[in-house]
Amino acid sequence: MLNFLIRRVSFMVISMIAISILSFVLIELPPGSAIEVKLQQLRQQGGDMTAEQVRGLEERYGIHDPIQVKYWKWISRAVKGDFGQSFQLDRPVKSLIWARLGFSVLLSSFALVFSWGLSIPLGVYSATHRYTLPDYVIQVLQFVGVAIPQFLLALLLLVLASRAFNQEVGTLFSQQFKNAPWSLPRLLDFLRHVWIPVVVLAVGGTAGLTRIMRANLLDVLGQQYVQTARSKGVAEHIVIWKHAVRNALHPLIMALGTTLPLLISGEVIISIVLNLPTTGPMYLQALLNKDMYLAVAFLLMLSLMLLIGNLLADILLAWVDPRVRLE
Amino acid sequence: MVTTSAVAEAKVSANGQVDNVIELEDLHVHFHTKLGVVRAVNGVTLEIPRGKVVGVVGESGCGKSQTAFAIMQLVPPPGRIVAGKIVLYPKNGPPVNVLRYDRNSDEMRAIRGGHVSMIFQEPMTALNPVYPVGDQIMEAILLHQTTDKKEAAARAVDILGKVGLPNPKRLLGTYPHELSGGMRQRAMIALALSCTPDLLLADEPTTALDVTTQAQILDVMRELQAEIGMSILFVTHNLGVIAQMADEVAVMYLGQLVERAPVEELFDEPRHPYTRALMRSIPHLGTPRHARLNVIEGGLPNQYSQVPGCAFHPRCPVAQPGLCDVYQPALRPVTPTVEVSCFLYHNLDGTPVAAPTQTASSGTGPPLGDALPA
Numbered sequence: 001m002l003n004f005l006i007r008r009v010s011f012m013v014i015s016m017i018a019i020s021i022l023s024f025v026l027i028e029l030p031p032g033s034a035i036e037v038k039l040q041q042l043r044q045q046g047g048d049m050t051a052e053q054v055r056g057l058e059e060r061y062g063i064h065d066p067i068q069v070k071y072w073k074w075i076s077r078a079v080k081g082d083f084g085q086s087f088q089l090d091r092p093v094k095s096l097i098w099a100r101l102g103f104s105v106l107l108s109s110f111a112l113v114f115s116w117g118l119s120i121p122l123g124v125y126s127a128t129h130r131y132t133l134p135d136y137v138i139q140v141l142q143f144v145g146v147a148i149p150q151f152l153l154a155l156l157l158l159v160l161a162s163r164a165f166n167q168e169v170g171t172l173f174s175q176q177f178k179n180a181p182w183s184l185p186r187l188l189d190f191l192r193h194v195w196i197p198v199v200v201l202a203v204g205g206t207a208g209l210t211r212i213m214r215a216n217l218l219d220v221l222g223q224q225y226v227q228t229a230r231s232k233g234v235a236e237h238i239v240i241w242k243h244a245v246r247n248a249l250h251p252l253i254m255a256l257g258t259t260l261p262l263l264i265s266g267e268v269i270i271s272i273v274l275n276l277p278t279t280g281p282m283y284l285q286a287l288l289n290k291d292m293y294l295a296v297a298f299l300l301m302l303s304l305m306l307l308i309g310n311l312l313a314d315i316l317l318a319w320v321d322p323r324v325r326l327e
Numbered sequence: 328m329v330t331t332s333a334v335a336e337a338k339v340s341a342n343g344q345v346d347n348v349i350e351l352e353d354l355h356v357h358f359h360t361k362l363g364v365v366r367a368v369n370g371v372t373l374e375i376p377r378g379k380v381v382g383v384v385g386e387s388g389c390g391k392s393q394t395a396f397a398i399m400q401l402v403p404p405p406g407r408i409v410a411g412k413i414v415l416y417p418k419n420g421p422p423v424n425v426l427r428y429d430r431n432s433d434e435m436r437a438i439r440g441g442h443v444s445m446i447f448q449e450p451m452t453a454l455n456p457v458y459p460v461g462d463q464i465m466e467a468i469l470l471h472q473t474t475d476k477k478e479a480a481a482r483a484v485d486i487l488g489k490v491g492l493p494n495p496k497r498l499l500g501t502y503p504h505e506l507s508g509g510m511r512q513r514a515m516i517a518l519a520l521s522c523t524p525d526l527l528l529a530d531e532p533t534t535a536l537d538v539t540t541q542a543q544i545l546d547v548m549r550e551l552q553a554e555i556g557m558s559i560l561f562v563t564h565n566l567g568v569i570a571q572m573a574d575e576v577a578v579m580y581l582g583q584l585v586e587r588a589p590v591e592e593l594f595d596e597p598r599h600p601y602t603r604a605l606m607r608s609i610p611h612l613g614t615p616r617h618a619r620l621n622v623i624e625g626g627l628p629n630q631y632s633q634v635p636g637c638a639f640h641p642r643c644p645v646a647q648p649g650l651c652d653v654y655q656p657a658l659r660p661v662t663p664t665v666e667v668s669c670f671l672y673h674n675l676d677g678t679p680v681a682a683p684t685q686t687a688s689s690g691t692g693p694p695l696g697d698a699l700p701a
Contacts, residue, residue: 224448229466231399231401322459
């Protein structure tokens with residue numbers, strides 16, 4: 001297992017290097033630079049810069065350096081945790097991301113726990129009560145959950161919350177708590193707001209995972225060893241949870257591996273609709289504005305999350321199923 | 328009611344003391360599907376004498392496996408036991424009317440694994456891939472025999488040794504995928520026998536194994552059967568295996584028993600036309616290379632339909648029009664030890680046919696027919 005881990009981690013390092021080069025090059029590729037974008041905005045607002053000023057800025061940010069020089073300058077600082085400066089916002093990338101990452105991870109983790117905690121029992125129930133009324137109800141809800149666009153659900157919930165519960169909606173905090181330090185009332189206020197984005201984020205995933213769980217468990221329930229367990233006199237709920245479910249978890253675990261990047265980028269649209277201070281909208285803006293250091297930092301983090309997610313999934317899988325344990 | 332079948336004799340022998348391990352009476356298992364009702368087991372009456380091996384043979388889909396599953400109340404949905412009676416006579420304890428219990432009841436679970444256990448056709452998939460072999464055997468022991476984990480482990484090692492697996496102690500922690508097919512089937516037998524059941528249901532336990540392994544597995548089963556003194560219901564379509572394993576044979580066709588005989592008699596003189604056709608269809612060494620193999624003409628009828636009269640009559644070479652396609656023959660004794668359901672041996676009113684034309688040995692004399700209308 002240790003060997004396996006060492007090998008996997010070293011592959012991850014190589015992958016990260018490749019990804020960093022690739023994403024850097026890709027973002028450099030289209031013509032135009034962040035300075036041009038900025039200049040345009042300045043002109044729209046009626047201001048201007050002299051050619052000298054522009055040249056000065058270009059020099060300072062090394063706009064005309066060859067790409068490998070730029071990459072090297074950037075990566076040698078990035079490994080030390082310095083991801084450079086955002087052109088657009090004129091602040092260090094690091095502080096920009098950190099300020100929003102907490103909420104992103106929190107929201108998405110809530111959603112993840114919510115959808116897993118719900119989809120496994122629902123899927124199991126649905127599979128063990130196939131073709132009964134509750135199964136049909138669960139299935140219909142699944143289809144709705146998979147099919148409904150997140151932004152629409154977000155809007156619906158906003159209307160519901162403001163009309164029915166008379167609740168202030170959008171953002172994560174009420175006005176008076178927006179910039180207050182953490183305290184119990186602030187936490188309660190946060191919890192009152194957070195359920196809408198969590199539900200919106202979780203619904204699609206829950207529906208999908210429930211379907212996977214149901215289909216897979218049905219498959220496993222037809223396996224001989226389930227009948228073997230029953231023929232030993234094992235109680236039905238133990239047959240299901242101990243003997244069947246564990247064998248049906250593989251696709252869910254693999255799905256978890258690819259879910260991790262969504263912790264950062266998954267909630268772009270909902271964050272815009274609900275006006276949430278998370279990383280998603282910032283990532284989008286960075287890409288639109290060619291704010292390359294910010295964008296590349298995001299890309300790198302997404303890739304890292306994907307790699308870590310897959311590593312975690314592999315470890316989990318090995319824990320669940322002895323057949324994938326190596327050596 | 329005077330019957331002279333082997334089973335009936337055994338029943339009476341010990342002062343009316345029942346000496347069967349299980350008795351099935353008029354068992355019906357139906358599968359209700361959207362396309363119709365499949366009558367997988369259609370009125371099977373069968374007794375298994377204590378300490379004997381009863382082989383059940385028949386084509387695929389004739390209901391032999393479902394009969395075994397019914398005893399455990401493990402018929403897979405949408406199958407259901409719609410009628411019949413199953414009485415189990417445990418070694419120690421009063422007779423149990425199995426079907427009185429709900430399939431998920433504690434009583435039923437005590438029977439499964441405790442009194443009746445089962446081994447399956449596919450050793451590759453019969454053990455759960457994510458738990459060590461030892462855990463799976465100990466699970467059964469902990470359910471039925473002891474709550475002490477150490478003792479359960481000791482028993483598991485013991486039984487793994489008995490089925491001829493090398494280094495049983497190490498095997499406890501081994502996963503199924505690390506074992507060969509033959510070893511897995513041995514482990515499966517160990518699992519089934521770990522609680523010394525009264526009855527073992529063996530559902531084609533050697534079909535998926537190569538011939539050498541097959542012979543070894545059969546040896547192990549025979550040995551342990553004698554040692555534990557259990558009975559075996561041995562389901563197979565392999566007549567060679569039946570000849571080697573069984574004391575008695577029940578031949579099934581379309582959910583019904585058509586012949587019941589001690590194994591030597593069945594092979595010496597198969598009586599029912601279906602049994603004879605089965606025997607003929609076994610290829611023999613020494614037949615010319617290009618000679619066509621014997622087959623049973625025709626195929627199984629649509630599973631949703633019900634054949635009027637004798638179920639075999641559409642394929643039967645000696646079917647009697649007006650009789651076999653109208654009336655259903657009942658299983659009746661032909662000799663003291665053989666029962667056949669065929670109008671070649673019985674008239675419609677249950678009396679034996681005067682001069683049996685199809686059998687050579689009628690020396691045992693006409694059995695006393697129980698004069699029930701067919």
